[in-house]
Amino acid sequence: MPGGIAGAAESDVKETWPRWRGPEANGAQPEARPPVQWSESENVRWKVEVPGQGSSTPIVVGDRVFVSTAVKTDRVKEGASEAESTAEQDDQSQPAGDRPGRGGRGRFGRRGFGGGAPPTNFFAFMVVAFDRQSGKEVWRKTLTEEVPHEPGHNTNTFASSSPVYDGQRLYVSFGSRGVYALDLDGNVLWQKDLGKMQTRAQFGEGSSPAVHDGTVVVPWDHEGESFIVALGAADGQERWRQSRDEPTTWATPLITEFQGRTQVITNGDNRVRSYDLADGSLIWECGGQASNPIPSPIRYKDNVIVMTGYRGYAIYSIPLDSKGDLTDTDQVSWVETDAAPYVSSPLLYDGQLYFVKSNNGILVSRSAETGELLIDQTRLPGISSVYASPVAAGDHIYLTGRDGTTLVFKHGKTFELVATNRLDEEIDASAAIVGKQIFFRGKEHLYCIE
Numbered sequence: 001m002p003g004g005i006a007g008a009a010e011s012d013v014k015e016t017w018p019r020w021r022g023p024e025a026n027g028a029q030p031e032a033r034p035p036v037q038w039s040e041s042e043n044v045r046w047k048v049e050v051p052g053q054g055s056s057t058p059i060v061v062g063d064r065v066f067v068s069t070a071v072k073t074d075r076v077k078e079g080a081s082e083a084e085s086t087a088e089q090d091d092q093s094q095p096a097g098d099r100p101g102r103g104g105r106g107r108f109g110r111r112g113f114g115g116g117a118p119p120t121n122f123f124a125f126m127v128v129a130f131d132r133q134s135g136k137e138v139w140r141k142t143l144t145e146e147v148p149h150e151p152g153h154n155t156n157t158f159a160s161s162s163p164v165y166d167g168q169r170l171y172v173s174f175g176s177r178g179v180y181a182l183d184l185d186g187n188v189l190w191q192k193d194l195g196k197m198q199t200r201a202q203f204g205e206g207s208s209p210a211v212h213d214g215t216v217v218v219p220w221d222h223e224g225e226s227f228i229v230a231l232g233a234a235d236g237q238e239r240w241r242q243s244r245d246e247p248t249t250w251a252t253p254l255i256t257e258f259q260g261r262t263q264v265i266t267n268g269d270n271r272v273r274s275y276d277l278a279d280g281s282l283i284w285e286c287g288g289q290a291s292n293p294i295p296s297p298i299r300y301k302d303n304v305i306v307m308t309g310y311r312g313y314a315i316y317s318i319p320l321d322s323k324g325d326l327t328d329t330d331q332v333s334w335v336e337t338d339a340a341p342y343v344s345s346p347l348l349y350d351g352q353l354y355f356v357k358s359n360n361g362i363l364v365s366r367s368a369e370t371g372e373l374l375i376d377q378t379r380l381p382g383i384s385s386v387y388a389s390p391v392a393a394g395d396h397i398y399l400t401g402r403d404g405t406t407l408v409f410k411h412g413k414t415f416e417l418v419a420t421n422r423l424d425e426e427i428d429a430s431a432a433i434v435g436k437q438i439f440f441r442g443k444e445h446l447y448c449i450e
Helices: 010-014 082-092
Strands: 044-049 059-061 064-076 121-131 137-146 170-173 179-182 188-192 210-212 215-220 226-232 238-244 254-258 261-266 271-276 282-287 298-300 303-308 314-319 334-336 347-349 352-356 362-367 373-379 391-393 396-400 405-410 417-422 432-434 437-441 445-449
Touching: 059 432, 064 137, 064 445, 137 188, 179 215, 210 254, 226 261, 254 298, 261 303, 282 314, 347 391, 352 396, 391 432
Parallel strands: none
Antiparallel strands: 044 445, 059 064, 064 121, 121 137, 170 179, 179 188, 210 215, 215 226, 226 238, 254 261, 261 271, 271 282, 298 303, 303 314, 314 334, 347 352, 352 362, 362 373, 391 396, 396 405, 405 417, 432 437, 437 445
């Protein structure tokens, strides 16, 4: 499985959505058959309230759905003044704006630029497990209670990192609040403190960990000393760490096997880099990206495709047999610079890439093989802003806007709309698809559509 979950049986893969971009890390579950039509009163198997806030994607493992979240408590840090608490409330009441993370609308609010008042309340950072068929809460586990040291962008949350499952354990990163491994019953197996991030403009954190063959990889790009670290999946012990010449990024790594070697590929402001999973040594690197990388790399055949879409656009398709520095060389398979996503990641389905331009409701599709433009910039009806990444199943593409509207259209070289579906809730998290079900995590609720 190129980029798939190591050690998972094929039948298991069909019944899981083990990370935020699915079993193959490309947003697709081809054999699934979820509905193409729904509303608040149609095809909703269940809708349950999720405590706290988060824009992380739910993951699905067997008969459980797991969600990470951060719940604001009434407990206030010692010594916090009334003025601090008032300032925090004022910042949080500002209108939302575009952000580097998984959520945003309209203009930047005051807190959106960072530098607003940091929280004074403690937050409970937790994982919640729901029964997949009924939506009933099975358990919740608070991993830590802390006062976040940065306010974050006003459309980010303190739970933007999605859990990941490797067939044995759940792994969840709350970044500056720690990295944790749990069993499926919510028991903490280990935890790791990697320090405190200093994110650009205090926008907050958002990248998810990646796991492969007994190793958990955590990216740590920020305004301090950036690094990428590999931890033992069984015990959390550090296996290797590599310094990175990068400012804050929010991209989740792709781990993929090629010709007997496993590569960890992660994007950055300065360069996309590939590391050897075994020892962290640098295999290849390539400059030329745009700013604030957020979209995850995606594999197609013997290439990896990376995208950035803030203050410029860049799409690079890079051969996995590369070595050394590829910047400004003809070793790159293809490059396009007319449109790319900012916050959401691309979808790869049947050799075709689907993505939006920046955060806008404008669809583009290209051939993953050659970069050929298949669907030119097309305005999506009824969608203005997009943070969730598109997903696919059964020859249909599902693309969700921030206002809770999901367009379903046919896979192909032309845009053919099948259905427009609306839920009464903002949605920034990417959907998860298993079997006949599709799961949406809204601002307050988790939906199972079937």
